[in-house]
Amino acid sequence: HAKQAGRGAYQFFNEEMNAAAHERLHLENGLRGALERGELELYYQPKVDIKQRRVVGCEALLRWNHPKLGIVSPVRFIPVAEECGLIVPIGDWALREACRQMLEFQRSSGQNLVVAVNVSALQFTQRNFVDSVRQALDETGLTPQCLELELTESALMKDTDGALDTLKALSDMGVRLAVDDFGTGYSSLSYLKRFPINCLKIDKGFVRDLETDVDDAAIVNAVINLAHSLRLTVVGEGVETEGQLQFLLERGCEEAQGFYFDQPLRAEAFQTVLRNTPPAATA
Ligand code: C2E
Ligand code: MG
Numbered sequence: 001h002a003k004q005a006g007r008g009a010y011q012f013f014n015e016e017m018n019a020a021a022h023e024r025l026h027l028e029n030g031l032r033g034a035l036e037r038g039e040l041e042l043y044y045q046p047k048v049d050i051k052q053r054r055v056v057g058c059e060a061l062l063r064w065n066h067p068k069l070g071i072v073s074p075v076r077f078i079p080v081a082e083e084c085g086l087i088v089p090i091g092d093w094a095l096r097e098a099c100r101q102m103l104e105f106q107r108s109s110g111q112n113l114v115v116a117v118n119v120s121a122l123q124f125t126q127r128n129f130v131d132s133v134r135q136a137l138d139e140t141g142l143t144p145q146c147l148e149l150e151l152t153e154s155a156l157m158k159d160t161d162g163a164l165d166t167l168k169a170l171s172d173m174g175v176r177l178a179v180d181d182f183g184t185g186y187s188s189l190s191y192l193k194r195f196p197i198n199c200l201k202i203d204k205g206f207v208r209d210l211e212t213d214v215d216d217a218a219i220v221n222a223v224i225n226l227a228h229s230l231r232l233t234v235v236g237e238g239v240e241t242e243g244q245l246q247f248l249l250e251r252g253c254e255e256a257q258g259f260y261f262d263q264p265l266r267a268e269a270f271q272t273v274l275r276n277t278p279p280a281a282t283a
């Protein structure tokens, strides 16, 4: 009987694996021509200065407009793109497109906004990554200080010597550097100190329950204090409530992003948000 159950479980597992492998292959095949067919699009989620409650920039987030599946989330297709290497051309396109679009946002709003672009580990460790960033800035004309690159802890910690060289080159160029999903990976604090990083983004997993879970509240508090001790700014991501925002404000977290303000928006909708943002008060 046990043997039968075992065999059944094995078969079930096998079918699940087949389905997963099949979907993966299906997505990979579709992704191969997605760029050329113009199926990829960047959405923009406003980033808000908490004290002033005003939009100071946005994060560019990929969406795939699939002819049959509709809008595919990056949670589904980025891991596939990373596995098959397509993330390199896709990431390069996203970088360029975000810079181009941000210049347009700046021109139409008259505001000096910053765009944050996510960078995969594989993209970051390409030998020509610094050149491709420089090219994107040169070709679009965006000011380097208006571009922020979001890197994950795993991308930074894979090869710390290589990472340090790349980060220094980017920092010398004037590009801002942020650690995304901070607290979910393994960062060595000594590297955090040595890397020319500007900003930590607190993972939304800690923000979600900070009003009810004392441990999450303690972690968010500790990350903000750590960041400030290292002279880094902090962004809270995944802010959905006024209570979460107040918590971050009281602890000096500089910026926030989340559904409480806006979902990631198509470029046109983000323009509308900007039109409703009053011009910055001149000090
Ligand atoms: P991320 O960089 O940490 O981006 C934040 C994610 O949180 C986004 O998911 C955003 O839509 C979501 N989010 C924002 N506010 C809230 C909120 O209040 N509540 C909740 N529950 N979620 C919120 P999205 O757009 O699905 O992207 C998922 C991940 O895909 C990103 O996480 C990033 O790791 C990756 N990704 C997206 N675009 C790119 C890209 O251009 N390049 C690379 N390499 N990765 C990307
Ligand atoms: Mg991000």
Ligand code: MG
Pocket (backbone or CB within 6 Å): 180, 181, 201, 203, 204, 237
């Ligand atoms: Mg994040």
Ligand code: MG
Pocket (backbone or CB within 6 Å): 181
């Ligand atoms: Mg993430």
